Amino acid sequence: MTELVRTARERGITTLTLDAPARRNALSAALADALAEALARCGGDRGTRAVVLTHAGNTFCAGADLRDPPRPEALVELMRGIVELPVPVVARVDGHVRAGGLGLLGACDIAVASTAATFAFTEVRIGLAPAVISLPLLPRADPRALARHCLTGERLDAAEAVRAGLLTAAGADVDEVLAPVLDGLRRASPQGLAETKRLLTATVLQTFDRDADALTALSARLFASPQAREGATAFLERRDPTWVV
Template sequence: MSDQTVSEQTAGGQTLVHYEVRGGAARLTLDSQHNRNAISSALVAQLHEALNRAAADDGARVVVLGHAGGTFCAGADLSEASASQGSPEEQAAERTRIFLGLLRAIISHPKPVIAAVDGHVRAGGMGLVAACDFALAGPTSTFALTEVRLGLAAAMISVPMAARVGSRDLARALLTGEKFDSAHARRIGLLTEAVDDVHAAVDELVAAFRPCSPQGLRENKALLAGPMLAELDARGDDLAGVTARLFTTPEVAEGMTAFLERRPPSWAAAAE
């Protein structure tokens, strides 16, 4: 099949996920730069469409999940959350279920999924990286689990994060919200490789799958994904409940307001 480029669009026509088949890979590019590729309902819907297209595309042996702009994914779209109708708890539970479905779609995808990161990753975006089978990032990339600084917990993404990162390293990242670079992300297991040239490194990795049987890839990936999917299924409702409960608290209201107003939250201590 010849290389092709297609854009996945919402009913309103805005393209947030681009789809391209090149070099034997379905290359999905997040392009919601106005909110730093935050996880909105529209982006999730388009990404599901693109993942489904890639699963059925005979011209693609693997999937590459990349991004436009300087941020791979900034996490949940907090502006969308603040504008939602219904109670905060109901809306939080629904957004969590939607995100759980996206994580499962990546983890259970029949083809290997490679995260190609050449920018910043925050909060829920870390879960997307961890859900991918492989993750490569360039030297200017940075990472942080920032939920703790908003009064939230990294509930749903804790499952794929724990599958990739050692417990001591994960504890520090979860409990401090510190920013770290791609070299550190590689040391703790979040990344497969920290590279100088993301595009070249991704193309080299994609080439490694050319001799592989589609059936063999599908069956071996299912073996690797099984434990993570089982834990998500077993704990999904409880983890969604954590997020829903926290969204009703004054600290989250203050944390989200402070974030949107670009100021420190009231609990942030001044440096001595």
């Protein structure tokens, strides 16, 4: 069976690569579980100074796998696991990000991308809402930008994603953008990183504590709704859903 998340280590940096490119790294139940397990191993590894989360293929993550989505609770646990990991997590994006993939970006401490990357909150177009993924995003992203992009489902480029607070930085070569970040993390003390991350994520974790149960219930209700079934069917059949006017 193909490994869904590949692990590599170099000079204190553990790289986790989402490796389901045929499915555009969509978050199936199996992929979400594999990523959660890999992150947990990183958290217990004293040799890991930071984690880089990246991808195989031209898509970082296409959101939930509509054929086999993870439970909303599992997605909440996955994102919270990134936020609570005692080492920084850096997203390296050299492709496209949609829907639930933006929740992974929001959970990461730093997110860098190539200027070829594109982003979109597509939930509204298939009868859903960015419910659980809003947990890490609302405390970190620009409210006006989120309103526009979550309500319209428009595609945005890397420069707009930086302005909106979805990305930290972007450039023509993502690895050139990433290099000084990793150099800085390697020069930082493990204690300094852990305690600084704790300070920076406190508000995000308060949002999880306050809203996770309600948003999990909302996500489950929407996924089971007639409009979501029509939206998913239309997406898989590559047609407009019936509500398009």
